[in-house]
Amino acid sequence: MSTREGNLEAPTRHAVDWKGETFYDEGECLHELERIFDICHGCRRCVGLCHAFPTLFDLVDEGKTGELDGVDKRDFWKVVDQCYLCDLCYMTKCPYVPPHPWNLDFPHAMLRAKAIRFRKGEVKAAEKFLASTDVHGQFAGIPVVVQLVNAVNRTGFARGLMETQLGVDRKAWMPELASQRFRWGAAKSAASVVTNGQRTPGKVAIFSTCYVNYNEPGIGFDLLKVLAHNDIPYVVVEKEQCCGMPKFELGDLESVERSKDANIPVLAKYAKEGYAILSAVPSCTLMFKQELPLLFPGEADVLAVQDAMWDPFEYLVARHKDGLLKTDFNTALGKVSYHVPCHGRVQKIGRKTEEMFRLIGERVSVELNTVERCSGHAGTYGVKKPYHSIAMKIGKPVFKAMAKPGADGQGPDWISSDCPLGGHHIAQGMGNNDLPVPRLAHPLSLLRTAYGLA
Incomplete structure (x- = not known):
């Protein structure tokens, strides 16, 4: 048999039999x-x-x-x-x-x-803590405490302690806690539902994600502003836990199952009621689109959520193809260097964020530079002491590509990535390599800017 025989088809994925008798052999x-x-x-x-x-x-x-x-x-x-x-x-x-x-x-x-x-118990407690995003996000939104925690974490003493006790490289960028959680400030919209034969669901449920909820709620609020501008009614899901991706990356599949047991019944209700479920962090979206269905292939609710889960730009571009997305862009973005994150690429949806930037460019000035290569951040990998320098080395071609000058010979006005952590890693890497560091903004924030929304 030829080594190539049978491989002209698209890649297929087998379920992970992680509860089978020999999986842990x-x-x-x-x-x-x-x-x-x-x-x-x-x-x-x-x-x-x-x-x-x-x-x-x-x-x-x-x-x-x-x-x-x-x-x-x-x-x-x-x-x-x-x-x-x-x-x-x-x-x-x-x-x-x-x-x-x-x-x-x-x-x-x-x-x-x-x-x-x-x-076997060979994963250190510090690694488990780093992967417990719901735990260390609990201080977010608490007055005075947030400011104190953020101030302490910026000190050399605290970073040294984090390096020795948690294995977090003192040179790695770390997110700060937000003064207001996204879930606390997001109100339900009251727009009417458009149902005139479109392929896209006419209403949206937002899965906040730990990062948007605890660290950068502005990304979530920008998504809500874009939805409201397009008369798309939305709700923030009633309750949620971490999607499970950080635990998945550790191999802690029992914790992944506990997250699934908490999230899927809630999300399945929205799926069955005809909502599109949106998550603004590609790793979280991928967890529901791919990893949970492969770990729990026989569960109907898991598959229902898989079918209802959308990347935000996948949804908005599909909405445009339905003729239901407003294109009244009025604010030029200038030169944008956009990074396609790995967990966006493997969703098999194409470059939907890039399509949106090009759609904006039909109305206002956008000079787009797309970079499709791993930034090296990779969840907690890029902040850990043994791997931070390797992550910076992996990302070096991306840092250089993101700094590519525009037609005017000057560097970009913006750098952007659907993965917010990857975006900050790129910004740090550009600075470390003596490259100019432009303003950093999530693509949803740039879309809100292009609409001219406050």
Whole structure:
């Protein structure tokens, strides 16, 4: 059989049998890693994606035989440590994914290894705390306390303590807590529902996300202003917990299940009532669109939420195709360097944010520079002491590309990414590399600006 046979179809994904009898069998997992790593060593197409593949190939090249059999299996964990489950190797690079007979799923093999390590108790308490976004966000919105916490966290002493106790690199950018939570300040809209044969649902439910709720509520409020301007009624979902992505990246699948059990019954109600569910953070959107359906493939409510979940720009562009989006843009954006985040790319929706920028550019001045490459931030990976410098190295081509001069020879007026954490990482990386750092704004904030909304 040809190694290419059966692989002319789009990549397909198998469910993760994480409750099966052998999933946590370390011996079987290492055997599968050996099979996959040997294929990757012979291909090396993904060498430029992240640090996991260079780590693997260095282990092989520096081994006794120059082949995988010269690598100590204990060193396989070094590869696992470098994978942040971005899914790009599966979705954009690997020629051997299903339906290819080699059935190669690198990210889910890494997830299995991470889950085994977590179950064995080898994940430190500090890493667990970093992934507990609902816990350290609880101070957000509390008067005086927020200002005090933010002020303390900016001091060298606090950053040094965070480095020694939590493993957070003292040089890494960290988000501040918001003085007002998004969920506390968001009011339900009262616009009428338009239902004239459109493909898009005419009403929206907002899943706030931990980051927007606790750290940058302005992104959420800008989304609400855009929806209101377009006469799209919206509600903020009645209650929510973290989507589970930070725990997923640790391999803590039991915690992912607890988040699912809290969120899915609430979100399924909105899905069944005909709402489009929007999340302004790509990783959270992806969790409901892909990861939960693969972890819980037999649950009808999970699949209902999957069908109802939209990236905001996916929804707004579809709304435009329905002839229901206002295009009364009146404020020029100038030169915009826009970064496509990895968890947006693997949603298989195309460059919807870029489409919106180009739509704006039909009415007012927008000179767009799109950069589609990993910024290196990757959730908590980019802030951890062992990986921060690597994350900066991974992102260096992005930092340079984002600084590309416009037609006037000057740098961009704005830098922007759908991933707010990735956007701040890019801004820091540009500054670290002596590149001019323009204003940073989320694409939803730039869309609100283009509409001329206060």
